Amino acid sequence: MGSYLLRRLLIVIPSLLGISVLLFTVLALAPGDPFEELATNPAVPPEVRASLREKFGLDDPVPVRYVRWITAMAHGDWGFSFVSRMDVDKLILQRLPTTLFIIGTAQILAILIAIPVGVFAATRPYSIFDQIASTLALIGFSLPTFFTGLLFILIFSIYLDWLPFVYRADLSAVGWRWFWEQFRQSVMPISVFGLAVAASMTRYVRSAVLDVIRLDYVTTARAKGLGERVVIVKHVVRNAMIPVVTLVMLQMPAIFGGAIVTEQIFRIPGIGSLLISSILANDTPVVMAVTFVFACLVVLFNLIADILYGWLDPRISYS
C-alpha cells in the first residue's frame, strides 16, 4: 500500500502542473490588459503605464511569466483582491469551509440514498421498485439544480414558509439554537444538491451491482448456504463499489459545478459565489485563484478515490 500511495502522489504533481499551464495559457491568450483602465484614464501619462507594465513584467515572454506566476502561487502569494481589499488566499480560506461543508454533507446524503436504493433495485431487476427507482433517478438526473432550487424555494419558503431561503454565515444565535438555525438554513441547499448527486449515483450503483450479481462467485456464496443478506452486503456490494468509486470521482468536476449553482441560488457565501461575484466585478486575481482551487480540489478528490480504490481492491495496490 505504501508504494502505491507514493506512486499516486507522484502522479498528482504533473496533473497539477498541467492544469496550471492550461489555466495560465487561457489567461495569456485572453485579450485585454490589466491596465486597460489606466490607458483610458487621461490623468495617467503613458510613461507611468509603461513603467507599471515593466514593474509587473507584463512585457516578458509567456513562459517567463508562467514560471514567475507558479512560483508565487507555490509560495502562497496569490495576489491581492482590489474589490474585497484583502489578500486572495485569506479571502478564499475564509470562504472555503462553507463550500466544503455543503459539498461534504450533500455527498453523504447522496451516498445514504444511492447505495441502499441502487442495491435494492439491482437485486430485484425489472421489479416495480426497480422501475420506479430507475425512472425517478433519470428524472432527478435531468432536473437541473437551478430549477430544483427555485422549486424548493417556491414550495418550502414562499408557499409553506417553513425554511429560510437565504443562507447566513453569521448566525447570531448560540448553542442549540445555533444548531437549529444552521440546520434549517442548510436543509434546502443540501437536499437540492444531494438529491441531484444521488440521482446519478443511484444509476451507477444499480448497474455496477447488476454486473457483479450474476458472477459465479455469488452463486458459490449462495450455494455455501450463506444468508442473502451476507451475500449481498459482504460479497456483492464491496466488489460493486469499485466501478462506482471511479464513476463518482469522474463526476467530481460536475459536482463542483453543482456547488457553484447551489451557492448562487441560496446565496451561500462559499467560493462558488465568490467566483461569480468576482467575475461580475472583474476581479481577475480572485477568478484565477478560485478556478485553480477548484482544480486542486478535483485532483485531491481523485487522489482520495485512488486510495479508496486500493483499499477496495487490494490487487490494484500490488501490481
Added chain:
Amino acid sequence: MAGSTRALATAEATPELGTATQAGARGFSPGLDAWRRFRRHRLALVSGVILSAMVLAILLGPTFWGVPINEIDFTSRLKGPTWAHPLGTDDLGQDLLARMLYGGRISLAVGIASMFVAIGVGTLIGAVAGMSRGAVGSALMWLTDLFLSLPQLPLLLLVMYLFQNSFKAIFGPEGGVFILIVVVIGGLRWMPVARLVRAQFLSLREREFVEAARALGASKTRQVVRHILPNALGPVIVAATIDVAAAIIAESTLSFLGLGFPPDIPTWGRLLFDAKDYLDIAPHWALFPGAAIFLTVLTINFIGDGLRDALDPRRVL
C-alpha cells in the same frame, strides 16, 4: 451467465422472435433492427414524440405566434397565463410564449452544435489514440485524463469572462457568444467520447474482418473509415444524444448565472435568471422555462436510454 439473478427479462424475449422472423421476411438491415429494439423501450418512444412536438413548436411556432419578443407593455406586467399571453408576461409585460419559443431555438442550437464539436474532437482524438501503438496514444490519453480532471463550470465561466468581449467584437453580440459557448462546452465535453472511441478501436482493430481488410491491402484510412468506425458508432451515437442534453443544461446554467447570452436574448436559462427575483409574485415566469429545460433534457435522456438498448449489438433481445 450462470448467476441466479436474471439479468435480462427472458420472458419478454419470446414474442420478439416472431417479430424477428417477420422482419427477416420483409428484409433486414441494421437500421431496421435497431428501430425494432428502440420501439420496445416505451418511455423512449413517448419521449421521442414529445421532443419532436417541442422541436416543431420551437421551429414553426414563431410563424404562427407573431407577438414580438421585446414588445413592452406596462399595463400587463407579471400577469399569469391569459388568452392574450398563454404563458403570462414578465416584469416589462413582454410575452413569455414568444420569448420561450425564441429561447428554445437558441438552447437547441447550442445543444446540437456543442454536441457536434464534442463528438468531432472526441472521435478524432480517440481514433488517433486507438490506432497508434506508440507514444502518441499514451500522450493523447494523458491529455484526456487531464481534461477530465478540469473543473468544467469554473473553467467555462473563466473563458466566458476573459474572451466574451473580443468574440462579441468580431462576430456580433449574439453570434460571438454563440460561437464561444459552443466551442467551450464542446471543448470541455469530448473526453468521454475519446475514451469510448479509443476502447472500441483497440478491440476492433485486432478483429478478423479488419485483418482481412488489411490483408486485401486496404490503406489505414480505409480500414478506419470503412471498417472500424462504422462498428464503433453505436456507443458514440448514444453519447452524442446525452451530450445534447448536457450541453443544454450547461448553456442554461451559464445564462442562469447571468454570464451567458446578453440580457436582451431570452434563452431559457436567462428567463429563469430574470424570474428568480419575482418568485413570490410571478411563479409562472420561472416555472415555464424551467419545465421546458427539464422536459427537453428528460426526453433526450430517455431517448439516449432507448438508443443504448437499441444499438448495443451484444443484447440478445
